[in-house]
Amino acid sequence: MSQPILSLKNVSKGYGSKGARTEVLRDISLEVREGEFVAIVGYSGSGKTTFINMLAGLLKPDSGEVLLDGKPITGPGPDRGLVFQNYSLLPWLTVTENIALAVDSVFPTWSQEQKSAHIAKYIAMVKLTKAAGKLPRELSGGMRQRVSVARALAMDSRVLLLDEPLSALDALTRANLQDDISEIWQSSRKTVVWITNDPDEAILLADRVIPLLPTAPATLGQAIDIPLARPRDRSAINHDPQFKALRNQLINLLLAAKEKSRTTVSKKLVLPDILPEDISTPNSIQYLTRRGPRRRSEEKREELEVAS
């Protein structure tokens, strides 16, 4: 087997400073081969964005290594295109200008015509030629996400990282875009890491699906290979027993981890440090006699009535 293009070795990552530090990801190890389509499925808030930001080079792991071609990743690079979860288009630039920003910085030596042709090609690829001159706020959510995908594709990077690219869209638009992107991928066969919260989407698109288990901190679960033949037809695949089995396997893995994390959490209950207030005396300007809330820890003496 050839050397993996991307690999993570025992990577951990947390947020917050020393005292209030919470670990989000622990002991993540993964290898992605060139041309492979890997999907990571996880619950919301389990650390998916954190994971992909480390691959993109926007975050540094606390421990462990993130390698590209065997060399540590020190920052973002043109070899890794990223599609952000919230599109992150610059609102003051048109569709063309947003993509041009990427093209200009990745291919600075190209002539103006070469760049324009390149940009137009990718806008056409995501079927947005008519909206090329529009600003992001004039586009629908699905169109914005297409622009975001086109921007990443136009960088012609070796690896494409996508952070829940379709999660914010309605089911129908989502299905359409899944088919479009799947088609684009089949013609280019780039290495793809696709983050999603939808098990069906992951199985439909990927060669290999890895659940991000919602233990606290999250860890990667057992990878599931998807041997389904391509192109995969979404309506036919729904009745495919193999697809159903894979889906059950994946969902069970995720649910089991959730159950486990639920039972292992234990919390110490602390009663509020406050005693009932006597509200029978009115508390107005004239009657400043009533005391404020009393705290048990501040009471020096406690009188107990003892029945004699």
Add this chain to the structure above:
Amino acid sequence: MNLNLFQKFKLESVMLPALAILGCCLIWYVIAGKSVTTVKTDDWGDTVKVTKRSGISADLPTPVETWTASKAYITDPFAKRGELDQGILRFTWLSLKLVAQGYFLALLIGTPIGFLLGLSKKFSMAFDPIIQILRPVSPLAWLPLGMILFSGVKVMDAGGRTTFGASDAAALFTIAICAMWPTVMNTAVGVRAVPQDYLNVAKVLKLSRTKTLWKVLVPATLPYMFTGFRLSLGIAWLVIVAVEMLTGRPGVGGFLWQQYNANSFAHIILCINVIGLVGYVLDRLMSLAESKLKTA
């Protein structure tokens, strides 16, 4: 029904301010001194007219007196009868020209400082105390320093007349240094408030520093910057009066001070009204531009 409501609303929005203005004028009238002319016979048997002013504030002219005394300046607003006797809009124009120069100087200096403060923690840490100390200093305090700083400045035209002297430089300096703080502070806040998402885009796309500045930071900060620009303009207009008074330059402020010394108190009130009105118009224009920018 709807129309009725609209009419009522419109009527109120006109009537209430009108009533308030009328009320103020009434109070003004009550406070103002009134001239009483009495005819007396003096010790030699001649009849003389003695005009005495009396009232709560005897020297304050009444609204009517103010109007009659100011009429010439308002009805002929562009007249030039002498260096310090010009129509009120001519004076306003002179003041506005100076304000514009000082104001653009303020923006030119203030905006980059704001960016540096917003971008660099170290720079911000180093200069924050200085800025906090200089910010509240009054224009009256800056002007003498400006005079000293630029005492050597003298630009003469072909005829040997000074076209730009120390007092001009000091005036510009004072306006600029007083007016730049809102721009500095708002720009700094705006730069710090640029969403992390946009910065991440810049990083992932590997934008150069200049590209990041012009394509990401400046557009993202623009609404904040504009708020600063608007506040700065207000201060520049506030400062001009003080500067003109101290330097004796022709302009609304200079005219005000000169009329005070000449005991033409009615003209002072005229000046105050004009200064206020111009300030209001400038602020309206700027907020119009600002809201255009925010919806754009």
